[in-house]
Amino acid sequence: MQPQAAEPANLPVVPFWRPRRIGWRLGVGFGALIVLMLLALGQASLQINRITQINERFATGDMQRLLRVQALSLQTEGVGSALVRLMNAPREHRVEEYADVDQRNRAIDGIISTLSTEVLAPEQQETLKRLVACRAIYGDAFIDVVDQIEADDLKAAARELNDKVNPSLKAMLTESQALLRYERENIEAELEDSQHQFAQMAMWVGGISVMAVVLALWLGVRTTRSVVGPLEALEDAAQRIAQGDYASRVASSRVEEVDRVGEALNTMTEAVAQREQQIAELAYKDTLTGLPNRTALSREAAQAPTPYRCVAMVDLARLKAINATLGYATGDTLIKELALRAGTVMQQAAASGLITGVPIAARLSGGTFAAAFNVAGRAQAQALHEAMELAMRQPVLCSGHSVDLNVVYGLADSGTDGEALPLDTLLRNAEVALHAAKRGATGFAWYSEAQEAARLGHLSLVSDLRTAVAGSxxxxxxxxxxxxxxxxxxxxxxxxxxxxxxxxxxxxxxxxxxxxxxxxxxxxxxxxxxxxxxxxxxxxxxxxxxxxxxxxxxxxxxxxxxxxxxxxxxxxxxxxxxxxxxxxxxxxxxxxxxxxxxxxxxxxxxxxxxxxxxxxxxxxxxxxxxxxxxxxxxxxxxxxxxxxxxxxxxxxxxxxxxxxxxxxxxxxxxxxxxxxxxxxxxxxxxxxxxxxxxxxxxxxxxxxxxxxxxxxxxxxx
Incomplete structure (x- = not known):
């Protein structure tokens, strides 16, 4: 514990603006990025709001006024033509012409009235006043012309039209053109101001964006330098762990988070080493009896200096009924007692020379065990079976119940001549013999080819049964x-x-x-x-x-x-x-x-x-x-x-x-x-x-x- 307590003193001193916590660095950096982006968004929103206001004013005020002024000019030009048609029209058609002239006069009056209610520049107001005066002169002259037309004095009407009406209409047209010109100039100025605002917004947003990009690049470089190196060290350590090297440890760095990961990795390395050892024991050892399992049996047999030529498979009969009647604890006790007695018999047989070499015993599943060994012949294997039977005769006392160890045996060997059969083959043959012993109620059987033929025959019959039902x-x-x-x-x-x-x-x-x-x-x-x-x-x-x-x-x-x-x-x-x-x-x-x-x-x-x-x-x-x-x-x-x-x-x-x-x-x-x-x-x-x-x-x-x-x-x- 003392070296770990002294370890922080050996770390380099880091200024407050370069803290060891990468989370703080990233927080400040990305906070600055967020501030810049918010500034850019705020500036853009402000400018867009201004442009929007300009556009709304343009659409609802200036453009509408421009259209009204244009309509005023058109109506002023059209009223003179309407008066000429009125003078030249027969009496029976004058009503239609009067209606046209009156409609144009009302349109002119309506436009002038609307313009007078709007907020205009001083120059526009003066122009509008002159336009109103001209409209008044035109109105009086128009009435005189109409009276003369109705009196059928067309010459006097023409003289009045040329002397008074047309000059007043021309004056009105001049003033309306002045208004139109001013509105156009005003619109052009507002469009130019809008473009200026847009350019200013683009400059602000572009500048802030460039600052954000530069800051992001700087953060990326700094983060890469401060993280990638330590992470590479962590990666190397993880690869060593994956290769089974649990002795090496991750060194400290200048980044606190990386150091914590390194410490966790070191702790994990120790835990993995312990658990791997436990897993190895579970993978190759039966937890109930402490004997090897089937995998360990195959591995140890493969590593043996000489191949095993004989396999015995032992099964505790009535185990399912015992578990159902007396409980699983009783069944486990019988399994452990069977393993203990069988192991003692195998050790004694090896010590007496009945078995040559070192035998291997394993628990396969449930109450089934297997043992691989070498004997001189089947007579010695038969003697081993008799010794095993003698050891199993004594009942086992379980929770006040005396329970017999009823055991069934199946044996298989490679014979005395020729090469030894693979262990998997011997195990399969011993299992076939075990099933034959159960079916025959003999309690003991050697493997024979007849058993294999009978087993295959039964499997073939079951396969043919579906065809038999369908084929009558x-x-x-x-x-x-x-x-x-x-x-x-x-x-x-x-x-x-x-x-x-x-x-x-x-x-x-x-x-x-x-x-x-x-x-x-x-x-x-x-x-x-x-x-x-x-x-x-x-x-x-x-x-x-x-x-x-x-x-x-x-x-x-x-x-x-x-x-x-x-x-x-x-x-x-x-x-x-x-x-x-x-x-x-x-x-x-x-x-x-x-x-x-x-x-x-x-x-x-x-x-x-x-x-x-x-x-x-x-x-x-x-x-x-x-x-x-x-x-x-x-x-x-x-x-x-x-x-x-x-x-x-x-x-x-x-x-x-x-x-x-x-x-x-x-x-x-x-x-x-x-x-x-x-x-x-x-x-x-x-x-x-x-x-x-x-x-x-x-x-x-x-x-x-x-x-x-x-x-x-x-x-x-």
Whole structure:
């Protein structure tokens, strides 16, 4: 702190008219510019105001007076001609000539009267007085001429005209010409004065503008000299920072603002250095476990002296359920415990020689970890897996709960011969093996090309599914349902089948799960509903009591447009809504219970029948099931298999049937294959059965034959 306190004493002493604050300099300089510009504007406004006044006076006074004087001269000249015409006109035409002479006389009198009211120069006033006197003489002579004309003494009238009227008119014309000449001279003088004022204004404005330009140039030069140099120093410092040089500092200058920027830049340099270090840690390290992340794993593997030939991917199973049930804090505790135990096993394996070299472990995402290492062969990798399993057996105590570390493993290697595969390839292969271990419920799997082929095959199937829907490759098979105990057909369940043009028959178990994951299942549901309604429309004429059940996926229940689309299909095919049943899987309702219940009420409001499929395999509560507007429970086939000789299953199924009846629902048993199972279901009170005992799924001619064999419905009289 002491060097910084002493630093201002080393700065050069600056006179008060050259302050260190560039803002003060710019303020004074630009203030002077503004003053000059205001002076220029003020002078221009003043001169323009003067010129405007001159122009207004010219337009409203001088020019109007000039025009009146000109009109006076014209009228004076014209009245003499009018008198001559009057003398020579026949008596019957004299009225028109009198009117013309009178109009001109009135015009002369009006002009003289107007001029007499205006402020005139002394010379103009004298001229106007003489003009008035001449007008009086002319007036008397004019009356005499008129009297003689009316007396038909035209000679006397002509003599009076020549002796008195014309001289007086000539005198009037002379005086009016004098007035006209004076007005012209006055206007020329005012125009000359206006030009002089304009030239003076231009000189003032030009002079002030030149001063402003000179001041602006001086300010520009001074500002450039005092700012550009320090700014170049700041620019150099910023470039050094951009290149990663955080040790250099910005030196002080003679400009206070630049010094403050320099100090801020120095402070920023220190902060950037610290944050870059933190960012590097965040970019390459997992904050929860302290392990490297995927990026760090790739970087360290690339820098390793020998390539890694084996990668293990480890995943903490049921992490999503644990987070949802016990909270994210419990999930984080399990992740950290897994990382700790796995790290201990890897260190022990390296110390014992089971692993050669230095292994690398990293957390990829969620509860998924990866480790790259080298072993002599798969036997050593298997031994490492067993040691890892042994370390994971001890449960973890989290918030009073004992939670098992259920871990799944996927391994991939480059083999013992040939070059090592890239780390990214090993990671991808290990992930494929991990998914294979999850699907197979084995908990452990090595990567194989068969897994890759199966994965690509599934992706190809999903890609072909859209084409299958559009190209009529899908088929709707129907498995009949029969009432108990009578055995009458009450309807059928629609089952989707896919006849692929290259692969042949594709089992629903192969493509339905992937269609669920990718969202293509909604497209399949739409196709099945279309086919089911088309079939019901055909049945309506001969078997209107039969219904068709269609399975609805969880994605359909969460689709806000599903009800509207189904309403449009019902309207299109003109089918009784009660003939269409929608089957909903019990477990699927729990993903978003509120939305699912709202959609089910919407469907029920449309008149559709709703069924809970695979009842007993989900985990929804009885209180929740009471809220569902369903009309049927379907007991899963796992409870029906061997029902006739399993007393425990009978008690469970009886409870389900009584529960359904207690809620006012029809109960259907799936997977009935023997007469003994059927008899047991009848004894337990089941309403409907479905299974191979009644009929296998039917399609095409077999379906038509079954339909044709149904008895005709009885029509009441």
């Amino acid at each position: 490759q899908l088929q709707m098979w129907l498995q009949p349902k029969f009432a108990l105990p009578g055995g009458q057909a009450v309807g059928a369940e629609a089952l989707v089948r896919w006849q692929h043009p290259q692969r042949g028959f594709v089992s629903p178990a192969e493509f339905i799960p992937f269609a669920e994951q990718t969202g293509y299942i909604s497209m399949v549901t739409q196709w099945m509903l279309q086919e089911a309604l088309r079939t019901l429309a055909q049945w309506a004429r001969t078997q209107p009591a039969l219904s068709i059940s269609v399975n609805i996926s969880t994605r359909d229940l969460l689709d806000p447009q599903f009800c509207e689309r189904l309403q449009n299909l019902l309207a299109q095919h003109q089918v009784d809504p009660s003939c269409l049943r929608l089957e909903i899987v019990e477990s699927g309702l729990m993903e978003d219970p509120q939305t699912s219940v709202d959609v089910l009420h919407c469907l029920r409001g449309m008149g559709l029948e709703l069924s809970i499929d695979d009842f007993g395999t989900g985990y929804s509560s009885m209180a929740y099931l009471q809220k569902l507007p369903v009309s049927e429970l379907k007991i899963d086939r796992s409870f029906v298999d061997g029902l006739d000789h399993q007393s425990g299953s009978q008690r469970l199924v009886k409870t389900m049937i009584e529960l359904g009846h207690g809620m006012g629902l029809m109960v259907t048993a799936e997977g009935v294959e023997t007469e003994a199972e059927k008899a047991t279901l009848i004894a337990l009170g089941c309403d409907v059965m479905q299974g191979y005992l009644g009929s296998r799924p039917l399609h095409g001619a077999a379906l038509q034959a079954w339909f044709d064999g149904l008895p005709e419905p009885v029509v009441a009289a």
